[in-house]
Amino acid sequence: MLQSVDGSNDVEGRRHWIGVLARAELAFLEQEMPRLKPPSHTWLRKPETGLAMVRARIGGTGDKFNLGEALITRCTLRLATGETGVAYVQGRSHRKVELAAIGDALLQSPTMHAAAYRILIEPVLHELAARSARAQRLAQATRVEFFTVAREAGA
Amino acid sequence: MYVAVKGGERAILNSYALVDQARRGDPSVPELSLDQIRQQLRLSVDRVMCEGSIYDPELAALAIKQAAGDLVEAIFLLRAYRATLPRLGYSLPLDTADMQLFRRVSATFKDLPGGQVLGPTYDYTQRLLDFSLAASGAVAEIDASDAAPEVGPVPRVVDLLNHEGLIETHEPGAGDPDPRDLTREPIAYPADRATWMQNLARGDEGFLLAMGYSTQRGYANSHPFAGEIRYGMAELVIEPEELGFAVSIGDIEVTECQMVNQFGGSKSQPPQFTRGYGLAFGASERKAMAMALVDRALRADELGEAVEAPAQMQEFVLSHSDNLEASGFVQHLKLPHYVDFQSELELVRRMRTSGAPAADASEPAGEAA
Numbered sequence: 001m002l003q004s005v006d007g008s009n010d011v012e013g014r015r016h017w018i019g020v021l022a023r024a025e026l027a028f029l030e031q032e033m034p035r036l037k038p039p040s041h042t043w044l045r046k047p048e049t050g051l052a053m054v055r056a057r058i059g060g061t062g063d064k065f066n067l068g069e070a071l072i073t074r075c076t077l078r079l080a081t082g083e084t085g086v087a088y089v090q091g092r093s094h095r096k097v098e099l100a101a102i103g104d105a106l107l108q109s110p111t112m113h114a115a116a117y118r119i120l121i122e123p124v125l126h127e128l129a130a131r132s133a134r135a136q137r138l139a140q141a142t143r144v145e146f147f148t149v150a151r152e153a154g155a
Numbered sequence: 156m157y158v159a160v161k162g163g164e165r166a167i168l169n170s171y172a173l174v175d176q177a178r179r180g181d182p183s184v185p186e187l188s189l190d191q192i193r194q195q196l197r198l199s200v201d202r203v204m205c206e207g208s209i210y211d212p213e214l215a216a217l218a219i220k221q222a223a224g225d226l227v228e229a230i231f232l233l234r235a236y237r238a239t240l241p242r243l244g245y246s247l248p249l250d251t252a253d254m255q256l257f258r259r260v261s262a263t264f265k266d267l268p269g270g271q272v273l274g275p276t277y278d279y280t281q282r283l284l285d286f287s288l289a290a291s292g293a294v295a296e297i298d299a300s301d302a303a304p305e306v307g308p309v310p311r312v313v314d315l316l317n318h319e320g321l322i323e324t325h326e327p328g329a330g331d332p333d334p335r336d337l338t339r340e341p342i343a344y345p346a347d348r349a350t351w352m353q354n355l356a357r358g359d360e361g362f363l364l365a366m367g368y369s370t371q372r373g374y375a376n377s378h379p380f381a382g383e384i385r386y387g388m389a390e391l392v393i394e395p396e397e398l399g400f401a402v403s404i405g406d407i408e409v410t411e412c413q414m415v416n417q418f419g420g421s422k423s424q425p426p427q428f429t430r431g432y433g434l435a436f437g438a439s440e441r442k443a444m445a446m447a448l449v450d451r452a453l454r455a456d457e458l459g460e461a462v463e464a465p466a467q468m469q470e471f472v473l474s475h476s477d478n479l480e481a482s483g484f485v486q487h488l489k490l491p492h493y494v495d496f497q498s499e500l501e502l503v504r505r506m507r508t509s510g511a512p513a514a515d516a517s518e519p520a521g522e523a524a
Binding site: 011014015018019022023045048049050051052053054055056057058059060061062063064065066067068069070071072074076086088089090091092132135136137138139140141142143144145146147148 | 204205208209210211213214237240241242243244245246247248249251252255256257258265270271272273274297298299311313314324325326327328331332333334336337338348349350352353356357391393395397398400401402403404405406407409411413430432434436
């Protein structure tokens, strides 16, 4: 699962927040983005919906095979302040991918990083962690210990 | 030969309207929303994603609604939509050892690191109709207060409990080759295992279930055990070229089945347990298990077993597994075949008057459309 990472511009940091933004709800991004007053942007690649072929490995560890496709949407944009934002999200929402790319661009800006991280990333991380812990708790409530009943000696 | 038929435009347009009405049913009953389908018919959604071969619960729900719940028709709709979309790339292989697990059981090892977790299964329900559901939908509460959350990933049983090396292991081939892609090029025989896995992954659940069942009943002796079944969420990781590094862009629910089969050994291999593998989108346990049985049966050639049963025959299994193709060819029979049938009528009349059966009458027909 996604871990919290510090840093504003290294690859690890960016890899991390792109993953968080991709998992944010559209309604959340719509609601929170205006608080950051993002500058206007131009498209480098307009939102585009398509398919990523999902691969897996035979037996989990062997040769790769094609499992099926996943619907994804991507875009690339540049803020008026110069930062380039990239986003890939699951599903078809052009608006969500746009907001996620704006988020990626803001998070690369030294002046905007801290605020963007606090407003866009932390609440999502919190929600994802809570959801994951809840799922884990419920699953663990169905954990069983099976006993085999051995035949007694002489029976 | 299919001879084109003209006419019926008005009737066809009216049939569109009628199918709309039939789908909607009584307008005084509230209309289904896609959210309702996603939430309350989730296993239908999973099957349509799996065989429609597109992971997107919202699209699958739409297809189910449009098809009035006919899942094979919904799968058709999803595949047709697929053809309109560009391919944006390939994911890195899913890491199923690092999934967040909702369910994980093994029929071969009782005591597992990470435990046996039943999850949301129908296995232990009594299959009695629950008439309380007909009235309301009160949901049982779970007391999960004292269940300690698991820490970290839970490795696969077949990797974890193989100290003696009695279960075969799977390593990538030299150079970790990319698989052929059946959405780009048609299947060619003999197909390699990666190719048939793609075919089975989107194959019809009912067909695979019957083929898998046949191997248990003796049509290919397979002696299977469910080594592990796990259902949960795996990360979807892609490596866009504009970034130059891998990013995790979401999560995909999958069910994985590791079937473990007895194997007496061959000239090149000692006696050991071999494996069959099943992987399917969503909570699709029956599908994943059936797929693993068929995968193992299809390995007969590789493992030096006699190919005697249908489930071991590549061409038989792989060319009949797709319900889109099967449904299309079966259902085209109801389209007008008037000219074709006229010629057959003539033939039968001639045979009767001449008194002798025509030489070609007993031959099976080819594509006589």
